[in-house]
Amino acid sequence: MHTVPSPSDTAQRPDRAFTAPAVVASCVGFVLIGALQSLYGPALPALRSEYGLSPSGAGLALSAHFVGGVTGVLGFDRAFGRIGNRALLGVSYALMALGSTAFAFSPDWPLALLGALVTGFGFGGIDYGLNQLFATGFGRRSPAMLNILNAHFGIGAIAGPALVGLLGADRYPAVFTAFAVLAALLLIPLGGVRDRTPGPADNRPAGTADDPTSSRGSRAPALLAAFVALYVLHVAVEAGVGGWEPTHLEAVGYSTAFAASATSVYWLMLTLGRFLVAPLTLRWSEPAIIAVSCAGMACCLLAAVLPGLAPYAYAGVGLFIAPIFPTGLPWLRRAVPAARRAGALVIAASMVGGVAAGPVLGKAIELFEVRTVPAVLFALAGACQAATWWLTRATRAPLGR
Incomplete structure (x- = not known):
C-alpha cells in the first residue's frame, strides 16, 4: 500500500524521521514503557490481596507483559514497511492504553492477565518501532539519539515504582489509568513522524563493505x-x-x-x-x-x-x-x-x-x-x-x- 507523503513529511529534512516535537513525544513514550514494565512488581502485594493470589500467580502479570512484548516485537516487525510508521506507532499506543485500562479495572484475574498481555503487545511495538526509526532517522547522530531515547526508558523505570510507593500499592489502578491516558495522548504528536523512511540497505553503492551482495x-x-x-x-x-x-x-x-x-x-x-x-x-x-x-x-x-x-x-x-x-x-x-x-x-x-x-x-x-x-x-x-x-x-x- 502506497501512502502519499503529508506536508509534515516533506517539511522535514530528507535524512530525518522526526520533527522536534515528535522527538520529545518519542522520549515520553519511552518513559511510559519503562514505567509500565516496572509497575507490576510494586503492585504485587495489592494484586495478591485483591485477587487472592499466590506469589507465583501474581508474578504471571509480568510474565504476560513480557510474552506480549516479544510477540509485539516480532508481529510488528512483519508489518514494518508494509504499513506507515504512524500507523504502527499509533496501534501500539492504542494497545497500551487499552491493556492498561483493562488491567486497572479487571473484575477477575484472567481478564487482568489479558490486559497485561495486550499492554505488552503495545510495549513491544513501541520498543521495536522507535528503536528502528531512531537507528536510521538521524544520520550519523543516530547512535547518540538512540542512547538518549533509551535513557528515558530508565527514567520511567525509576519513576514508576516511586509513584506507586508514594500513592500506595492499593492505588495501582489509578497509576495504570494515568499511564493509559498518557498513551492515548501520545497519539496526537504522531503527525510529526515521517510515514516512510529509507531501509537500512537503501542508497548504498554495490560492492561496499555493508552491501548485502558483498x-x-x-x-x-x-x-x-x-x-x-x-x-x-x-x-x-x-x-x-x-x-x-x-x-x-x-x-x-x-x-x-x-x-x-x-x-x-x-x-x-x-x-x-x-x-x-x-x-x-x-x-x-x-x-x-x-x-x-x-x-x-x-x-x-x-x-x-x-x-x-x-x-x-x-x-x-x-x-x-x-x-x-x-x-x-x-x-x-x-x-x-x-x-x-x-x-x-x-x-x-x-x-x-x-x-x-x-x-x-x-x-x-x-x-x-x-x-x-x-x-x-x-x-x-x-x-x-x-x-x-x-x-x-x-x-x-x-x-x-
Missing part, C-alpha cells in the same frame, strides 16, 4: 548469531544485577535498606550512562564504545567480589553497561543489512534474556552460594567481551571516527 553477506547468519548472543548476555547481566544485587549485598553484611538503596543507584547510573555516552558516539565508533563498555562491566563485576567495594562496583556496572543496547543497533544494521528482521530478533532476544536471567542465575546460585553472584555475572560479561571482539574483527570496524 562477501560479508555470506557471513550474515554468523554475524546475526553473535549479535543475538551479545544482546542476550548483556541483558542477562543487566537484569541479573538488578535482581540479585540486594541479596548479594545482604549476604556480605549490608543492611536491607542499604542494599535496596544501592540497587536504586545501579538503575540510576544505567540511566545516567546513556545520557553521558551520547556525545561520545559522535567521536567514536559503536564497536569501540561497546568494547570499552564490556571491559568496564567485567572489571566492575570482578571488583564486586570484594564486599567493601561491592556497592560502588555495581554502580559502575550500571554506568558501563548502559550504552550497549542502544549503541549496538546501528552497528547491527550496517553489519547485517541483508537481514531485514535483524533488529527485531535482537530486541526480542534481549527481552528473553531479561526473563530468563532470574531463574537461570537462581539455579546457578543454588549450586554454589549467593556470594558467587559477581563471579557468575563476570563470566557472562566475559562472554559479552568475546562476542564484541569477534564482531569487531568480522566487520572490520575502525576504532574511531
